[in-house]
Amino acid sequence: MTAVGRVILVGAGPGDPGLITVKGLDYLRRADVVLYDRLIGHALLNQAPSRAMLIDVGKIPRNSQNPQHEINRQLIEHAQAGNLVVRLKGGDPFVFGRGSEELDACRAAGIACDVIPGISSALAAPAAAGIPVTLRGVARHFTVLTAHAETSELPDYDFDALAKLDTLVVLMGLRTLRSLTTRLIDAGRAPDTPAATIASATTPTQRVVTGTLADIADRVEAAGLSSPVVTVIGAVAARAEDVAFQVDDLAKILNENRERDHAKCLANRRVVVTQAETTSSNLHRLLHAHGAEVVHCPLIAIETEPMTDTIFNTIDELRDGRFDWLVFTSVHGVRSFWSLLRLAGCDARTVGHARVAALGKGTAVALSEYGLHADLVPKRALATELASELIERIRDEVVNEPRVLFPRGNLALPTVNNQLTAAGCTVVDPIVYRTHPQMLSDDQRDRLTNGVDAILFCSPSAVEEFARQEIEIGNAIIGCIGPTTADAAQGLGIRVDIVPQEPGSDGLVRALVAHYDALQEVAV
Numbered sequence: 340m341t342a343v344g345r346v347i348l349v350g351a352g353p354g355d356p357g358l359i360t361v362k363g364l365d366y367l368r369r370a371d372v373v374l375y376d377r378l379i380g381h382a383l384l385n386q387a388p389s390r391a392m393l394i395d396v397g398k399i400p401r402n403s404q405n406p407q408h409e410i411n412r413q414l415i416e417h418a419q420a421g422n423l424v425v426r427l428k429g430g431d432p433f434v435f436g437r438g439s440e441e442l443d444a445c446r447a448a449g450i451a452c453d454v455i456p457g458i459s460s461a462l463a464a465p466a467a468a469g470i471p472v473t474l475r476g477v478a479r480h481f482t483v484l485t486a487h488a489e490t491s492e493l494p495d496y497d498f499d500a501l502a503k504l505d506t507l508v509v510l511m512g513l514r515t516l517r518s519l520t521t522r523l524i525d526a527g528r529a530p531d532t533p534a535a536t537i538a539s540a541t542t543p544t545q546r547v548v549t550g551t552l553a554d555i556a557d558r559v560e561a562a563g564l565s566s567p568v569v570t571v572i573g574a575v576a577a578r579a580e581d582v583a584f585q586v587d588d589l590a591k592i593l594n595e596n597r598e599r600d601h602a603k604c605l606a607n608r609r610v611v612v613t614q615a616e617t618t619s620s621n622l623h624r625l626l627h628a629h630g631a632e633v634v635h636c637p638l639i640a641i642e643t644e645p646m647t648d649t650i651f652n653t654i655d656e657l658r659d660g661r662f663d664w665l666v667f668t669s670v671h672g673v674r675s676f677w678s679l680l681r682l683a684g685c686d687a688r689t690v691g692h693a694r695v696a697a698l699g700k701g702t703a704v705a706l707s708e709y710g711l712h713a714d715l716v717p718k719r720a721l722a723t724e725l726a727s728e729l730i731e732r733i734r735d736e737v738v739n740e741p742r743v744l745f746p747r748g749n750l751a752l753p754t755v756n757n758q759l760t761a762a763g764c765t766v767v768d769p770i771v772y773r774t775h776p777q778m779l780s781d782d783q784r785d786r787l788t789n790g791v792d793a794i795l796f797c798s799p800s801a802v803e804e805f806a807r808q809e810i811e812i813g814n815a816i817i818g819c820i821g822p823t824t825a826d827a828a829q830g831l832g833i834r835v836d837i838v839p840q841e842p843g844s845d846g847l848v849r850a851l852v853a854h855y856d857a858l859q860e861v862a863v
Contacts, residue, residue, distance in 0.1 A: 344371070344418040346445045347425050348432040350457015353464060354567075355541040356380030363455045371422035374413060378429040378567055380542075381627045387425075390708040392417075393620040395635045407437055411444035418450045431459040435485050435510055459483075461508045464540035464569035468547045469580040478505040478575050486512030486519050486570075493518050502526035506573035513568045517556035523572070528552060534572045535579035538564040547581040604855035606630035608792040611815070613638045613801045615671075615774075621701055622795070625848040636787050638804040640777045641748075643675040646682045650769050653744065654680060658689045662744040662767070664729065665690060668698040668722060668755060669748065673705040675772035676746040687711055693744070694732075698725045699843050720821065720842040726758035733764065746771040750800050752823070776804045784810065791815045793851060797844075799827035806831040816854060820847050 347366045352358035359367075359380075367373065367383065370391050375384065377397025384393055396410045410426075417424045432438030432454055445452035461483040465472050472481040482504050488494045493515050501507060502523050512519055516536070524530050530553035538546045550558040552572060559568070571579070610631045612622055626633050644650065656662065667673050680689060687710040697703040697713035699720030706713050715732060717724040733741045743759055745768040759766050779787065787794070793816040796802050802824060817835050819825035821842030825835045837854055839846030 343450065344420065344422040344424060345451040345453070346414050346418050346441070347423070348438050348441060348452065348454045349425050349427050350431040350436075350455060350459075351376070351379040351383060351427050351429055352458045353430055353460040353467075353541045354378065354380055354539060356382040358458050358463065358541060359383060360455060360457065363457065366423075366455065367425050367427065369423060370425040372417040372424045373427055374410065374417075374424065375427040376429045379427055383427065384624055384627055387620070387624070388708070389621060389624075389704055391620055392616060393623045394616055395623075395633065407440060411441055414441060414445060415448045415450055418445070419448075428457070429460070430463075431457040434459040434461060434483065460540055460567070460569050461510060464537040465508060465535075465571050465575075467540045467545060468535060468537045468571075470535060470571050470575055470578055472506050472508060472571070472575060474575050474578075478573055480504065481506035481508055481573075483508045483510065485510050486515045493522065498522045498526040502528040504573075506571065506575055509570040509572065511567070512570055513559070513564065513566050516559060516570060520552050520556055520572075524552060528572075532572060533574060533577035533579075534570060535576040536564060536568050536570045537579075538566075538568045540567075540569060547579055549576070549579050549581070604629065604852050608632065608855070609634055609790060610851070611636050611787055611791050611794040613795065613805065614797045615639050615641045615777075622797070622844045622848070625844060629848065629852055634786050634791065636779055636783045637777050638779070638801040638808075639798065640775045641671050641675075642773050642775060643678050644769075644771050644773065646679060650679055650771065651683055653767060653769050654683045654685060654689065656767075657693065657744060658685065658691065660691045660693075661742060662693045663738050663741045664696055664733070664743045665693045666696045666725070666729065666743055666745045666755065667702050667706065668725065668745075668751065670701055670705040671748055671772050671774075672746050673697075673702060673709070677709050679771055696725060696729050698722060701844060722752065722754040722823075723758070726755045730759065730762045730764075733762070740765065742767070744768075749773045774798075774800050776800075776807070779808060779810070784808075788813060793818060795847060795851070796820065796824050796828060797847075799824055802827045802831060802833065806833065816851070818847055818851055820844065 349363040349366055364386060367386050370387055372392045373387050374394045374396045387393060414424055414426060426441060428436045428438060430436060438454065442452050442454065473479060486493060486509050509519065530551060532552040534552050534555040535547060535549045536555060536559045546564060548558050548562045548564060608631045610626050611634045613636055614622060615637050623633050690711060694714040695706060695711055696715040697706055703713040703716050715729060717728045742765045745755060745766055747768050747770060749770050756766050756768055788811050795818045797820040816837060817833060818837035819828055819835055822838060825838045828835050837850045839850040
């Protein structure tokens with residue numbers, strides 16, 4: 340059995356990616372799976388290993404997407420599969436972050452769980468606006484509270500008590516700010532008490548609005564501030580400064596891979612990724628690096644096959660040196676095959692003298708994470724080219740009765756198998772993973788059909804499920820990772836706008852950027 344992994348609850352800080360702790364960054368760089376919040380500094384995702392699965396579990400205000408029990412389930416499930424799971428949470432995990440619920444759920448399931456504190460926006464936002472939450476001779480204490488309640492407009496606080504406190508720091512209070520200030524004034528707090536509201540604290544878009552308890556709600560509304568905001572109420576709020584927050588050098592280093600010349604093309608673009616969670620990480624990372632808001636709506640799910648006698652015997656043959664080539668056409672195939680290798684008590688040494696072929700850079704990178712170098716990667720990530728180049732290599736090597744092991748999915752096209760068999764190879768192709776359709780939730784459908792700029796498909800099975808669920812495309816740009824996926828889409832009557840010349844995630848994102856570059860040039 341695979342060893343059980345562990346969960347690390349990491350505070351990502353208030354928004355500036357440079358404000359994560361050194362220890363938190365160290366764990367992020369070693370993670371196998373990252374479940375991240377909506378409001379983290381997304382440049383941090385570039386620091387996760389390329390093999391890491393990135394899962395967006397951010398909650399949207401007044402939206403039921405990603406309920407806490409589902410997040411708990413995913414943490415446990417991924418840790419039970421033997422992964423190092425990083426739960427990347429905005430601010431500090433235990434300051435209105437429901438971190439204790441995740442800790443309790445993991446421990447109840449027998450999963451080791453550690454907590455790495457983070458800088459809470461309750462402290463960072465006032466500081467970024469020049470507000471000391473305590474000040475000698477002015478404010479001796481401060482209180483942090485949330486203005487958000489599950490079942491009512493405001494929590495059931497003792498407002499008479501709150502009105503007597505030096506400094507109040509209010510989180511999640513944009514929608515209820517007017518009600519909160521009115522209740523405090525009714526409880527005896529002076530209407531001319533200084534107040535300041537900080538939006539998007541510690542990010543380049545930080546804004547600060549100042550006023551008094553009596554008029555701060557009007558001023559915030561007039562300024563058009565949007566969440567997230569932190570409001571400070573008390574004498575110290577008079578020291579607020581509306582200055583832009585400077586992202587420091589560390590944050591720039593963390594974001595150094597971002598292609599800044601093109602980032603403006605995808606900034607504020609909402610791009611839908613339909614890949615399974617197990618392989619969407621690289622595409623997420625590339626899109627985030629170009630400034631896009633990624634909307635994850637997986638239409639398929641991948642499940643590794645359970646160990647069978649057939650698979651076990653095939654692994655035995657590989658260990659005995661009875662295969663000349665080991666061929667992978669997807670990251671799914673690599674990861675599932677290695678899971679089965681581990682269950683059989685084997686590792687990379689089992690491959691022995693067999694050469695390894697990989698379809699595309701992403702598959703080759705996945706192999707390298709298990710200690711294997713791909714001996715053959717075709718010039719273009721197409722199954723026909725992989726088979727053709729492999730046949731040439733086998734002929735050059737003058738291999739008698741060549742045997743090829745091709746671990747595949749249940750929906751793999753017969754292209755590779757047919758070409759190799761026709762060339763005289765014996766192909767053993769066990770199914771090591773299965774692709775299952777995944778129904779979108781009502782919330783996901785709403786996100787998909789409201790204000791989306793682009794929808795990206797990375798497999799024919801995702802296209803087929805998209806068509807089956809009869810999802811409206813609207814004016815969204817449709818991109819396909821390669822010609823096979825594009826053919827599937829067009830065959831189902833789905834318009835295709837983008838197909839990269841070089842199939843793969845990198846090529847798809849470059850093609851999307853080029854598309855928006857062209858639109859901007861036309862607009863100019």
